[in-house]
Amino acid sequence: MLQQETHSPRSSEETRLRIFAAARQLIAKKGRRGTTTREIAELAGVNEATLFRHFGNKDALIDACVLHYCPAVDLQAFLPNRDGNIEEDLRAIAHFMTERMESLRDLILATFVEEEQWSAAGDAAWRAPAMIKQILTDYMAARVQRGELEGDPVLMARLFMGTIFAYVVGRKRMHYPDYTLDQIIDFNINVFLNGVRKKN
């Protein structure tokens, strides 16, 4: 009796991806609590019941979504050549970090307004930044030991990451339409390097 010619079934995996994409979009805009399963289903072009058949409940869905978009960092791709020129290294690191944080900005911001019980996904979103922080600290320490920089490597790494964090996150509210990303990164790196380079 029921004709259903319009909808062709999709693979299970494709459905998951569509749900993830929709969920992420809504989480970024309204936060975890403000996002409804009905909206996710609608935006994903999927029936609401399918959400629950896949993930069981809303919390598990969103956890899976965040984990899906926040995989572990590719450390190999991130590690700079430790023998290279500092300025070039930092520039490469800054661009890598900026791109990566930019692509996760919405999820990272959403973790700021999460309740404690949701910290599983929140921790996942911050895993990558935490690892990068460590790598950066090691890098700074090596350069200090070589006598190229001077100061506390922990604070140096913190400051360097902070400038990028502020750029990415702050851009949502503070707009600088007259400057390009490269201009800002270059300026920040120059000031930073002038500030921490060892004087002769």
Add this chain to the structure above:
Amino acid sequence: MLQQETHSPRSSEETRLRIFAAARQLIAKKGRRGTTTREIAELAGVNEATLFRHFGNKDALIDACVLHYCPAVDLQAFLPNRDGNIEEDLRAIAHFMTERMESLRDLILATFVEEEQWSAAGDAAWRAPAMIKQILTDYMAARVQRGELEGDPVLMARLFMGTIFAYVVGRKRMHYPDYTLDQIIDFNINVFLNGVRKKN
């Protein structure tokens, strides 16, 4: 028939303040949407109906709350002595900004997950930072003109604010228990100043 000896009536203003305090606390923890009027009333020690008698609806309540905690900046107290020592000026500015942003951190973070229709309160929370940005830019420009610093004042102000923003906001996820606020601020200012000070 009903005895009501336990509750002594409070002034209308005191009730408002109690509601604001409770609302702010909950907004910080759960976000705007995650906060229920029932919770606010309970935490404020006030009947839920009183909330609506005061503010009409939940949105108006929260808008009023954010506006109440985000008054215009006291520019006079913020303006540094333009003839003073740069390092001392920046230290004073940094401490002022840090304290101020720290006290508003929860509300500022909440604005990141707001929907567009709620931007009224969101704009209010960002009014102060925007004004400070402008003051800072002017300050940097003046010092550049005097030949004490070199570089683009806009980017300098942006970088300086960014370090503080990153400290305050990032502290929610990135912990540095081994360092005091003063240590970090001093380090950041030193690097910044070394980086932008005019070389002879």
Add this chain to the structure above:
DNA sequence: CAACAGTGCAAGTAAGTACTTGCACTCGCG
């Protein structure tokens, strides 16, 4: 004293939300 503004309390309403269920359909695979 008398009016009144502000509040507490209890009950209720309408809408939204997470989640379930039973059934029909369809595609791919053995």
Add this chain to the structure above:
DNA sequence: CGCGAGTGCAAGTACTTACTTGCACTGTTG
């Protein structure tokens, strides 16, 4: 072909939430 996994659809349940209402009470103010 036939079966099963994955899905759409429609209806429904139990719960939460914003918001209302009528009434009793109390401190303040004229």
